[in-house]
Amino acid sequence: MTNDVLSGALSGLRVLDLTRLLPGAFCTQLLADMGADVVKIEEPGRGDYNRDFPPINVKESGSFLLLNRNKKSVVLNLKSDEGKEALRDLVKTADILVEGFRPGVMDRLDLGYDALKEINPRLIYCAISGFGQDGPYRLMPGHDLNYLAIAGAGRLFADRDGNPVVPGLSIADVGGGSQMAATGILAAVIARSASGLGQFIDISMTDGAFAWLAYHGADWLFGGTNPRGGRGPLIGQAPCYNTYECSDGGWVALGIIEEHFWQRFCAAVGLDQLVDQQWPEGPDAEAQFSELRALFKTDTRDNWVARLTPADIPFTAIYDVSEAIEDPQIKHREMLLSVDHPVEGTIPQLGFPIKMSGTPCTIRSAAPLLGEHTQSELRAIGYSEDQIEKLIGNKDGQEPQR
Structure with a gap:
C-alpha cells in the first residue's frame, strides 16, 4: 500500500538516523510515516544490527523490514576522515539527527552536538541512551530489561508470588525511548520555529520507564506501600x-x-x-x-x-499474534498493510497507530537495501562522481547490497 496524494504532517523535515536497534528505529519510523525524509546512516558491511535479527524473510530480517519503511540507506564509515566529512556535509541540510550510541562516542568522533551545531545551528540532535548522558550509570551497558529493572518497574512484572518475570514487550525501549524521543523532537521543531535554533535532546530509556510509574509511584510516595507484581x-x-x-486451553x-x-x-x-x-x-x-x-x-x-x-x-x-492479525477490529483499523520490496517481494507491514484526518500517514517505500541511497544522497548535496567513487572504493561508503 502506498499513498503519495497528500503530503505528510512532517513533510519537508530531513532526519539523519544513526541508530542501530529498536528504540531509534521505531522513533524515526514514526517520523517517516508522518512524512519526514529519513536517511539511515549505516556502517559498511553489516549495517543496522536489526538487518540480521531472525526471522530472515529472503535476505533481510523481518524485524528490520517492519521498522524501516519510508527510509533511505546511506553507508558511511564514521571512523574514517572521509566518512566523517560526508556526514558533516549531510548535516548541513538536515533538520534532525538521532543517535543511540553510548554517551561520549559521538564526541570522540568529533561528531557530537557541540561540533555539529557549529555546522548547522538549526540542527535538533536527539541522543537515545539507556541511562542518559550524565549520572553514575551513564556508561553502563544495558537493554530493555535492565532499564525497567533500575526504574522500579521490574518488580511490577511478576507472578502472584512476586517473582519478577521478563515482560513480553520492549516497554522501556519503545515507551521510554522511541516515543519520548519522538515527542521531544517534535517539541524542539516547534521551539525552533520561534527561536531559529536547534537544541540537544537527552533521552534516557530508564527515565522514560520511571516516568511511567504514575499509578505505582503513588503507592509508595503517598501510601508508603512498595508495589509488587501479583500483589496490587x-x-x-x-x-x-x-x-x-478456559476448558480448551485458551x-x-x-x-x-x-x-x-x-x-x-x-x-x-x-x-x-x-x-x-x-x-x-x-x-x-x-x-x-x-x-x-x-x-x-x-x-x-x-x-x-x-x-x-x-x-x-x-x-x-487473549490472542496470540496470528489471531490478532485476523481480528475484525485490527482489520477495520487497517493495522496490517503491505508494500513491495525489490528483493523481498510483497511484504506485510504493521499499520499506523496515529490516524490523522488531514495529513494521514503513508507508506511510500519499503525498508531500504543496505547502501541503496548512498550515491543519490551524496549527489544531492553536491558530491561529484569522482568523490563518490573514491568514498566507495576506500570502503568509506558502499554500493547497494542486493
Whole structure:
C-alpha cells in the first residue's frame, strides 16, 4: 500500500538516523510515516544490527523490514576522515539527527552536538541512551530489561508470588525511548520555529520507564506501600482484574475496575453472591480466585466471549499474534498493510497507530537495501562522481547490497 496524494504532517523535515536497534528505529519510523525524509546512516558491511535479527524473510530480517519503511540507506564509515566529512556535509541540510550510541562516542568522533551545531545551528540532535548522558550509570551497558529493572518497574512484572518475570514487550525501549524521543523532537521543531535554533535532546530509556510509574509511584510516595507484581489491585492481586484459562486451553482477560461492570459480570455468570465482594483480600481473594478459575474452566474461550460480550463489560479473549492479525477490529483499523520490496517481494507491514484526518500517514517505500541511497544522497548535496567513487572504493561508503 502506498499513498503519495497528500503530503505528510512532517513533510519537508530531513532526519539523519544513526541508530542501530529498536528504540531509534521505531522513533524515526514514526517520523517517516508522518512524512519526514529519513536517511539511515549505516556502517559498511553489516549495517543496522536489526538487518540480521531472525526471522530472515529472503535476505533481510523481518524485524528490520517492519521498522524501516519510508527510509533511505546511506553507508558511511564514521571512523574514517572521509566518512566523517560526508556526514558533516549531510548535516548541513538536515533538520534532525538521532543517535543511540553510548554517551561520549559521538564526541570522540568529533561528531557530537557541540561540533555539529557549529555546522548547522538549526540542527535538533536527539541522543537515545539507556541511562542518559550524565549520572553514575551513564556508561553502563544495558537493554530493555535492565532499564525497567533500575526504574522500579521490574518488580511490577511478576507472578502472584512476586517473582519478577521478563515482560513480553520492549516497554522501556519503545515507551521510554522511541516515543519520548519522538515527542521531544517534535517539541524542539516547534521551539525552533520561534527561536531559529536547534537544541540537544537527552533521552534516557530508564527515565522514560520511571516516568511511567504514575499509578505505582503513588503507592509508595503517598501510601508508603512498595508495589509488587501479583500483589496490587491492577497487577495480579484482584480476581476482577485478571486472566483465566478456559476448558480448551485458551485464555481470557477480565479487566473490571468499575463497580457497575462487576455487577453486570456477576449477573451474567450467576454469581450474585459476589456483587459486594469485588476487592477481596487474603483468604477471601484466594477463595474468589478458585471460584472464577473453576467457572471459566467450564467452557471454551470463544464461547465465553460470545456469552459475555452482550453483557457490555471489559472482557476479551487473549490472542496470540496470528489471531490478532485476523481480528475484525485490527482489520477495520487497517493495522496490517503491505508494500513491495525489490528483493523481498510483497511484504506485510504493521499499520499506523496515529490516524490523522488531514495529513494521514503513508507508506511510500519499503525498508531500504543496505547502501541503496548512498550515491543519490551524496549527489544531492553536491558530491561529484569522482568523490563518490573514491568514498566507495576506500570502503568509506558502499554500493547497494542486493
